[in-house]
Amino acid sequence: MAGTDATKQQSGGGAKQPKQPKQPKQQQSGGGGGKKKEVKKETGLGLTNKKADNFGEWYSEVVVNGEMIEYYDISGCYILRPWSMAIWEIMQAFFDPEIKKMKIKNCYFPVFVSSTVLEKEKDHIEGFAPEVAWVTRSGKSELEIPIAIRPTSETVMYPYYSKWIRGHRDLPLKLNQWCNVVRWEFSNPTPFIRSREFLWQEGHTAFATKEEADTEVLEILELYRRIYEEYLAVPVIKGKKSELEKFAGGLYTTSVEAFIPNTGRGIQGATSHCLGQNFAKMFDINYENEKGERAMVWQNSWAYSTRTIGVMVMVHGDDKGLVLPPKVASVQVIVIPVPYKDADTQGILDACSETVNALLEAGIRAESDSRDNYSPGWKYSQWEMKGVPLRIEIGPKDLANKQVRAVRRDSGAKIDIANAGLVEEIKKLLDNIQQNLFDVAKQKRDECIQVIHTWEEFIEALNQKKMILAPWADEKEVEEDVKARTKGETGAAKTLCSPFDQPELPEGTICFASGKPAKKWSYWGRSY
């Protein structure tokens, strides 16, 4: 399917059994104050878990306290609050025009799929059957035939591709949809990372030639890399999945792979599959080519999901809360008045408004927080919790000096900036924060990469939560063997990908696991 990535992974992830964190009520409402007394209700803003100590608990606490997620009364379902939805929309505003440039068109297929169609491709349904949600009743009537909710849309769409594609001039057929999908999993639901319903885009394309399909697979993968690296500031590795890990029913799967240093787990970021001609065979998608002969199409499918947001939180968040890269933050700069006793409060408030307006005019997403029932210190904490990249403080001294004080969320660094040239400085700072987040994340990720050659080195690196780069035989049986030998409470090790960027493989190099001649380098590790 397009994107096993999004939620379908083996159980036992690093975010262990996230429970709804217990929180004082006033935290829930963000800026709103407590139930009983509104003024100066300044308790309970901090996180009770530390990222380094209890990663799973920290994660579920930070997505709730940062107001990205609200836990829902149906387990495994989550509410995407405006703070996370805005990030989704910003990524969409990048990706959607990019695929339109590639002449991919949006459409919408039904959320329902009949069992006969769903079960047509055997390998495919085998992967999804255990987690398909079935509608069996409407009102008080039993349906004659149960109807499935889409876990992905290959089987929903391809009968119609068969109908629409007749001749070579109907090709390529390139469609995409933005929608919700449902996978009713029972193990370890985790906000964004593994949820029973999630949002994604799924692209489904059909070509006359394998070459065109191959080209598109990589073009889309590059867009996924850009979402992670340029928008979310998360370094990823592009590569090809192993035979065991590829999309069942497809020809080959490419992915962008991220890594969470705290848990030592890889995480599939998004996938771009070449389906080859297997689905075309099953769904009879053929056409008359230029010579007047019948030929089968070559197909791709590709997807990224709201999982992207979870990866970003896991990579950048800290013990103060979320850390949002400026490019995806719906508020890039929060301006906070700091009126001391006897200060010119109105002058300070005016300076805050002027600053916000100047930034907005320059296309910077800025807001001021002039609530008078919270202290500046409490506001600092709250906006740090929400991960706003840059805070601007304006107090009497700043007013007098015609400057503002900027505080970076990523480094905590404080910089005084003169009002003249403010906008340019802020722009530079935001760019710098974006780059710094990526650089720091890359450095941390790179420090986790361990090149190994032997089984002993492999096990040692695995125990040290490394992302392991190893020479191997590229055989299904070997990967199955590694999985069996590393099975344990925290999940078995498996291949993450074979990177496109291959280190040199000297002749005679031996597979770390089988002792056979190595065919390529692959990343291995535990994963989400």
Place this chain on the structure above:
Amino acid sequence: MAGTDATKQQSGGGAKQPKQPKQPKQQQSGGGGGKKKEVKKETGLGLTNKKADNFGEWYSEVVVNGEMIEYYDISGCYILRPWSMAIWEIMQAFFDPEIKKMKIKNCYFPVFVSSTVLEKEKDHIEGFAPEVAWVTRSGKSELEIPIAIRPTSETVMYPYYSKWIRGHRDLPLKLNQWCNVVRWEFSNPTPFIRSREFLWQEGHTAFATKEEADTEVLEILELYRRIYEEYLAVPVIKGKKSELEKFAGGLYTTSVEAFIPNTGRGIQGATSHCLGQNFAKMFDINYENEKGERAMVWQNSWAYSTRTIGVMVMVHGDDKGLVLPPKVASVQVIVIPVPYKDADTQGILDACSETVNALLEAGIRAESDSRDNYSPGWKYSQWEMKGVPLRIEIGPKDLANKQVRAVRRDSGAKIDIANAGLVEEIKKLLDNIQQNLFDVAKQKRDECIQVIHTWEEFIEALNQKKMILAPWADEKEVEEDVKARTKGETGAAKTLCSPFDQPELPEGTICFASGKPAKKWSYWGRSY
């Protein structure tokens, strides 16, 4: 709920039992040619039904042949093809920024709702219960408790509004989501107009005061009017629904009402409800006001759906196919080369490309159709079927005269336009087409409006498929009586709305149906 409008209406609509029209296969693939032989396969493009003769059949044929809809193998579900999805996206690109200006934020709540929550508001669930789809099984396991798929999201969202709203500073809370909803109806499914799944936006807002809620209801309604009138070129009437027709559980409902002259039926275009404090009571949504007292919020909900597209098709379409208003057409101008024998074919093709590029640069959505296996005439028919507002033909004579020939889809008028000043002329023409579509639709609609005073006049006008403006007592019992007395094969008459723009009501005017003193003017008719 936000928008009973979208699909929930009494049965017996004008599009009677739309069946999938039988079509020659080559029609399905649009530009692609037939299954057996590709070259010059030029048959079967026309519609087999006429709008005036078999409206229901005409409608289902035109949405399929115009490539907006593909019928799906689950009854009542339809595939939105790129041709209709683009219209949805254009409307979204207008509406979404408008509500963001109003500080309404997007979010996403789960598609699932537990039965206990769904059933909390009695009037509400009464309206929806018969058409709720229930998930009872995942994989091979029965769920412990069946879970509903949202028919609308009041009950999904409001428990969390209760949690998030604590103090007056949390107000207003203004959220919106773009999503799919499911209403498992069994009567007369019709593409766009009444389908088991549809796309919509649903806004849900909470305010401290009724005044703020009242103001927003009308602001949103004005945006809905603009979607219909400025984008879809469909005239609508703004007004208030009767007590019988208002959203059950709400305080009052406003709507924009369209009319389909061919069937003589009104159609609810979109609704903006003031929910009052009823849901707040049920879901315990209260806050501490500035005096330190508990107070209940005032709520609104509002929605428009893919139904909008169906209304547009019904109003503007003709016996040649769809007619798209330029503002929502994904292709506004189609450029077709007309190379006669011995003509300078390459020169003509080049002129087509240049024309398209010039239009694209000016922000006009233009494409050329240079397929060499179809005749110009066949292409004319196909793009007429798809409703492209303006066709440009370029032949040898045009090349020689440095001009193009433009043909309007709305009027069929042919205009020669010199290459110099082409872009400006085309812009003017598109504006003119947009205005003309609205004017013609308004004239046709207005011709159907009949002012009546007596029961006899009412019945006569109803039989003549009029949209009836009548003085009435504004009493639930009177409307119920009218419904009972007009019940029949084609559905009972009911109120459409009481227009905000009220004609004068002289003292002593009598209700057409009850003989009691009339309180207001209302529109009546059969409806979708």
